[in-house]
Amino acid sequence: MRIATILCLLLAFLPGTAAAQIARTEWREVFSPDGTIQRVKLTRTPADAPAPRSVIAAADVVPIEVNGPSESRFDLVFVGDGYTSGQFTTYGQHVRSKFAEIMAIEPFRSHRTQFNVWQVNVASPQSGVDNDPYGVNRNTAMDMGFYCGGIQRLLCVNETKAQQYAAQAPDVDQVLALGNSTTYGGAGGRVATASGGNAQSGQVAIHELGHSIGGLADEYEGGNRYTGGEPREPNVSIYSRETMRQYRLKWHAWLGQATPDGGVIDTYEGGYYYRYGVYRPSQNSIMRTLGRQFNLPGREAMIAAFYRETGLIDAASGASTTLWVRPVSSRVTTTWTVDGHYAGQGNALHVPSLRLAKGTHTVTATVTDNTPWVRDPALKRGSLTDTRTWSIGG
Incomplete structure (x- = not known):
């Protein structure tokens, strides 16, 4: 709450x-x-x-x-x-x-x-x-x-x-x-x-x-010219297309891509309650007009926010023979490693089948959503990845 x-x-x-x-x-x-x-x-x-x-x-x-x-x-x-x-x-x-x-x-x-x-x-x-x-x-x-x-x-x-x-x-x-x-x-x-x-x-x-959920700004217009600093919201910016691309800012990874709300992602002037001095990613997303779709940067922000709230793993446990995780969604992939080496995929790992040498071993389950709707590497590493680790043997 x-x-x-x-x-x-x-x-x-x-x-x-x-x-x-x-x-x-x-x-x-x-x-x-x-x-x-x-x-x-x-x-x-x-x-x-x-x-x-x-x-x-x-x-x-x-x-x-x-x-x-x-x-x-x-x-x-x-x-x-x-x-x-x-x-x-x-x-x-x-x-x-x-x-x-x-x-x-x-x-x-x-x-x-x-x-x-x-x-x-x-x-x-x-x-x-x-x-x-x-x-x-x-x-x-x-x-x-x-x-x-x-x-x-x-x-x-x-x-x-x-x-x-x-x-x-x-x-x-x-x-x-x-x-x-x-x-x-x-x-x-x-x-x-x-x-x-x-x-x-x-x-x-x-x-x-x-x-x-997504922390998105309104993309419709209101007053005359925006004169403030760079907004914190991911879907409005004071930077032009060229500046975004050069310095890898805001929605640079989506520039030129076809967007679900129509047209392509670019820097369109007007939004954040101002007509000039601030840009939005698309011509007409649902953050500007009802009945539309979220644009690509908005969709990316929403997905990352879903996982920040829910995490990727509901539960995880391990017994002498089986380690398992229960992801929050069927959209994710679970990859297992033992001592840093790939050991398989799926939501469970059968330990005896690993035929491990005697001693203590570190087993890690990495749960990831590899959706193409998220391109920001920081969001992929942070919000869209979660891990559980066990120490077995001994």
Whole structure:
């Protein structure tokens, strides 16, 4: 669970704090039906108030897909607002639909087994969300509503409550709040929101996971000229194509390559909320417009981030006759060495078949994902490689 989420929950539960009285100013992403994205500044008054503990404890957690222990998986937690207790079947259908939409796009599709998905059933007194239609307010568990900040499609939620309910799941890496509505809408932020009953709104979650998992920057434009230093995000840069190639910077390894979102990887001016002075890798990825694919540098960053969260090995053990590892994914390759010499591949090693000389020997299992979607040598050595070592004999 992220530190910011933990601090938020602690503050919410402390009596006598000003958590519910202090307004906050924050940036939110607004998503249009045509896929375009803009960033707006909102002042929330009052700030989000917490839910009572007794209400939170009543929320049920339903496992949607569990592929392994939470400590070695990326846990997506769905919370729903505006669903009455009699509408949990509908809510479950919405959760599965959004999860299917996420997993239909790469690199999620190829790395599905690295995710766990949880559905938290939160009963609302009334069905629906505020301002759907405009001017109609409803009594719901997490205060979701359209026209947030006066913007029609901006669907806001009480993030404090959403995170409290999500914390009922075994672990939380990303919270996705679904509103009981068929109207297109959503929002980015600490909690991504989307209309549960709208077929397009799952794209909001995919874009937001680009931020929260891959650390990707937005590639759409906003202000005039960027004058700052080199951004830390892997998919925006102040460097031209020639400089990248010469000094092997950012996405230099992908320059000229055809990219899943169309065209080739290059340095296209505009992104990071600026029109000039900063470059993005492709013309139109999902970090710029919904409904698109991740570009190659974005896909690379996402895969590396998956493995940083999950590792490559779920478990490993050794007996007198057999050593074994259990990888997190069938996409990886396990190579065995004995005293630094190749001894085979596969997830198990039969020790007697090695016919080792007497004495102590070092056996190492190296688990690697050799995907062509990652070219950065540092990521290959770090995030995409893991080892286990045993000392046998004696």
